[in-house]
Amino acid sequence: MKIVGRDETDEIQDESDAVSLCSLFAGSESFGIDTRKIREVLGKRELQRVPLAPAMIGGVVPYRGEVLTAVNFRVLLGMEEYAGVSCVLVLDDDEGGERFGLMVDEVGGVVTVSRRMLEANPSTLEARSKWLFDGAYKMQTGLMVQLDPQKLRPSRLMETGLFRPSTNGRDA
């Protein structure tokens, strides 16, 4: 067993209850993705745009001999495009074998949270966000919304049709 501080032991009672999340930011909100699903954080990257691609596809990025499709997270949330250079994370999908990139404003650090802190999506949440979000952790600084990389897969996003209407949002 690890030796941990007293107040932390209160929060995280056993190992299986703990989840380590990588925090990321888009706009003023903060999100978290399970670190086991993240393959690599590429940092700030200029992406190669793909003409005629749906707006949620931010572009393509080379990664270890592959060309990955990167999803623009801000577009998914219906926000304005980020003015600066976005950070790119490489996410792995263990089921479909699809590897893809996720564009966010900033990547923070790794935080360990207890599963018990997770609250389900509020019923008032609009459909798109309900689909994207996987509940939220109550942190001291505020809420951290958990994301499920499975649902962020470009092909899955295309299938849902939830994000289709925004296709011409970018150029309009």
Place this chain on the structure above:
Amino acid sequence: MDDLTKEFIAESQEGLDRMERCLTELEARPDDDALVGEIFRAVHTIKGTTGFLGFDRLEKLAHAGEHLLGSLRDGRLTPTSELISGLLRLMDGLRAILTLIEETGSEGTRVGDEDSELIAELAALNGATPVSKVEAESVSLKKVGEDAASATAPAAASAASNGASEKTLRIDVDVLNRMMNLVGELVLTRNQMLQSGMEAANFPELARRLDSVTADLRETVMQARMQPMGNLFGKFPRMVRDLSRTCGREVRIEFSGQETGLDKSLLEAIKDPLTHAVRNAVDHGIEAPTDRVLAGKSAEGCVRLRAFHQSGSVVIEVTDDGAGISIERVLAKAVERNLVTAEQAAAMSEREALQLIFLPGFSTAAAVTTVSGRGVGMDVVRANVEKVGGSVEVESRMGLGTTLRMRVPLTLAIVPALVVRSGGQSFALPQSALVELVYVPRREAETAVERIGASELYRLRERLLPMVWLDKLLGLEGRGVKEVHGFYMVVMEAEGCRYGLVVDDLLAPEEIVVKPLSTALREIGLFSGATVLGNGTLALIMDVAATASRAGVKPVEETGEANAVEEKAQEADVPFLIFEDRARERTALPLGVVERIESVPVRKIEYAGGRPLLQYRGELLPLIDDGHVLSELEAGKPGEDVLATVLICSRAGAGGRDRADRTGIVVRKVLDVAAGAVLGKDEGVGEMELAIVKEKLTLVHRDFGAKAAAGWKEVA
């Protein structure tokens, strides 16, 4: 399905492939015991292994076959045509069960009835009641051990035509070891590079080493992906045999170049076109035996499959010694189907007429047979081969036969491409679809574009070419830098569509490594992949045919008028290479006689008896220096390395390439290539003729001119 079963299926498929080859060979050489032995072993192995895995149905059938083969091996039976047909049906039966196992995991029991019929047929062929089953089984069980061992012995890399084996590949252990070695070398080089850094003195050397290691590794991996053509050829003897029966022909098939390697994915891609071509050769090419005898040929026709490497691509030829393609019939059919008008048909050369068979909706089959004439014709063959960056051509001589030649690149993974810029982004265009590049300077840009309605056209050598603006097509207008220099047009051709793709700038031609895109991006349909360029940025690879259809370019079959006009133009106007040798005089040579233009250092030019000579590729080239360019050059900058421009001309004209007949002409400057008309001899200029080229008076070397004109007539 467990690994054991998977392995069993892959092995059995290979065994059956071998059996198929041997069976058809056996028909040709009935006395060959080795062949019978081979077939016996294939069936025996299947039977033995099935016993282990518990596939009763398969075992029963294999057993019946083994028994028949046993009699054949012991010489109690002779391989008649019926017997071989029976064995082929046995093979089909075995294959069907294997496929069933592969798909469902079990061999199925309900369809068992089919087998008993086949087993009875095999028994009837054997002419005796089968030996008691129990006895045979006990024998086979004893043999199982050794057979299983022999089956796992590494066979030559081979691809069976079925699912399980399509995904796996057998690789020579040597090749794999070499790969591992090279990867090790790569890692070592990387380590050294990381340690020494960019400024180190040995950095260039390391970079060179990295380059050679990568090249070696690439070659080795490609080699591992290569499959011998023989794998593909293997299935044809059976097909030809069945076909020749249904069509009532006597056909023998011959192969050469089975060992020619081709990328596995390409091998799959050309399977169908090649099958179609062979089918055509048997059904349409080879005549009925009686007709052949009447024509003074042997009753048995021959289809030859030949594969060989030629300048970076693999050429596969399907040749038959049949009747050949009747040009009259082709033309009549084309007119009947409204593919060309009667006038166009009358003006066509033999070569052009042959190209008509590649038009959609063309078939000369007099009657629709089960084999061919169902509307799926040569156009599909061409489309399939072009899809993988290849080309198809046909040659035919009446009464002597037809040759269909397919040319495919060695691999699809690495393709030569031209990188262009449009709308501030880089795009790669595959060289295979590229016809030519046109630069339209700014001052001509307004007048060069002609319009019909909303569509824009460019007049390229008196032919209208639809223009497609890449940035507009991709919705990137205004994103790129405002062009100040005019624009570039890349003339592309794919699947019969020819169009000019307008781009902002041309970057370097590069060998690009094709990376697939995710499904979300493939759905756009315009890009066939992406690649990382030399400078580290990404470029999307354009799908040339999809771009054409997105832009609304329809396939134009340029067989009729356009070519006829061009041909007439060729007769009147010969293209000339215009240069300056004497000061202020324009001199020209027919383009056909100029082989190369070389820049030669003046000091390399030697003199003998006052005549300048040049040692050029192992021969002594006399130089013509009418304008005294050489002395001028030598006097101009003594001591420096001055380059002289030499045109390497072949006196034999466009027709022949006789080595001994080459001459070099020293010129001041090469000016242009243009078409012009020869005016005739002028007394004042002696050995020369006058011509009007680009509306300017130009002298033409008569010697070359006359011969070249003759050459042109020959070509036309």
